[in-house]
Amino acid sequence: MPQQTDWRFCGQCHELFFDGYPDKGRCPSGGGHAAAGYNFSLPHDQGATPTTQPDWRFCGKCQAMFFDGYPDKGSCPGGGGHAAAGFNFALPHDVPAGAFTQDAWRFCGKCQAMFFDGYPDKGSCPGGGGHAAAGYDFVLPRLPAPGEGVPIDDGTELNPVDG
Ligand SMILES: [Zn+2]
Ligand SMILES: [Zn+2]
Ligand SMILES: [Zn+2]
Numbered sequence: 001m002p003q004q005t006d007w008r009f010c011g012q013c014h015e016l017f018f019d020g021y022p023d024k025g026r027c028p029s030g031g032g033h034a035a036a037g038y039n040f041s042l043p044h045d046q047g048a049t050p051t052t053q054p055d056w057r058f059c060g061k062c063q064a065m066f067f068d069g070y071p072d073k074g075s076c077p078g079g080g081g082h083a084a085a086g087f088n089f090a091l092p093h094d095v096p097a098g099a100f101t102q103d104a105w106r107f108c109g110k111c112q113a114m115f116f117d118g119y120p121d122k123g124s125c126p127g128g129g130g131h132a133a134a135g136y137d138f139v140l141p142r143l144p145a146p147g148e149g150v151p152i153d154d155g156t157e158l159n160p161v162d163g
Contacts, residue, residue, distance in 0.1 A: 001043045001046050002043065002044055002045055002046070002087075003041045003042060003043050003044065003141075004018075004020075004041070004042055004044060004087060004089075005020075005039055005040070005041045005143060006018060006019045006020035006039065007019070007039075007040040007041070007042050007065065007140075008033075008035035008036070008037070008038070008039060008040065009035070009036050009037045009038065009116055010027060010033040010034055010035065010036070010064075010123075011034050011035075011036035011037075012027050012029035012030075012031075012033065012034050012123070012124060013027050013028045013029050013033065013115070013123045013124040013125075014115045014116050014119070014121070014122065014123025014124070014131060015027075015028075015033070015064045015065070015113045015114065015115045015123065015131075016040070016064065016065040016105065016113070016114040016115065016116070016140075017033040017035075017062075017063045017064045017065065018058055018063050018065070019033070019035045021063070023063070024063065025059075025061075025062045025063025025064065025078075026061065026062040026063070026076075026077040026078045027062075027077065027124075028062075028077045028111075028124045028125060028126040029123075029124040033063065033064075038102060038142040038143070038145065039142060039143045040102075040140050040141065040142045040143075041141055041142060041143055042065075042089050042091065042140065042141065043089065043090055043091070043092075043141070044087035044088055044089045044090065045087055045088055045090075046090050047090070048090055049090075051092055051093060051094055051095050052090040052091060052092050052093070053067075053069075053090065053091055053093055053136060053138075054069075054088055054089070054090040055067060055068045055069035055088065056068070056088075056089040056090070056091050056114065057082075057084035057085065057086070057087075057088065057089065058084070058085050058086045058087065059076060059078070059082035059083055059084065059085070059113075060083050060084075060085035060086075061076050061077075061078030061079070061082065061083050062076050062077045062078045062082065062113075062126075064082070064113040064114070065089065065113060065114040066082040066084075066111075066112045066113045066114065067107055067112050067114070068082070068084045070112070072112070073112065074108075074110075074111045074112025074113065074126075074127075075110060075111040075112070075125075075126040075127040076111075076126060077126045082112065082113070091105075091114075091138050091140065092138065092139050092140070092141070093136035093137060093138045093139060094136055094137055094139070095139050096139075097139050100141060100142055100143070100144060101139045101140060101141050101142065102116075102118075102139070102140055102142060103118075103137055103138070103139045103140075104116060104117050104118035104137065105117070105137075105138035105139070105140050106131075106133035106134065106135070106136075106137065106138065107133070107134050107135045107136065107138075108125060108127070108131035108132055108133065108134070109132050109133075109134035109135075110125050110126075110127030110128070110131065110132050111125050111126045111127045111131065113126075113131070114138065115131040115133075117131070117133045
C-alpha cells in the first residue's frame, strides 16, 4: 500500500503534522510545529475498511492532519477552516496496537485536527484551550526508532511495514 513518512507529533500543540518540508507550517502555540518522538508512515489512497477511515488530509495552511469528511473544515491557525491538499489518507482505528504502532491518536471535535491524547496535557487547540477527543481511537503505524530494530536469530531485522 502507498505510504508517506515524515508525519510527526508536535511537542507544542500535540497535533500530527507533516515534517517533510523546510516550512513547518503554523502551530497554534505560535511559530512552526516542532517535531518530537516517532516518525509515522501513513497509508493513503486505498479503499476504506471497517477499521480504516479515509478523508484525512494534509492542511496546506497549517500543515496538520485534519479530517475533511465534514462540510465544516474546523479551525485552522492559518485562519478560517483547514484547506485540504495532497493525498487522501485512510487511517487505521480501533485495532490492537502492535510493536510499530502507537494508539491514543484522536480526532479533535473543536479544530478537527488529529492529536495525541496520551498525555494529561491536551496541547494547544486553535479552537481554544486544549484539544477535545471524539470518535475513533486511531492506531498509527510508525518507523522503528534509531537502534530499535529487533534482531532475530538469522541476523535480519523485523520489517515494521507489512509486505
Ligand atoms: Zn504544533
Ligand atoms: Zn489548517
Ligand atoms: Zn483541537
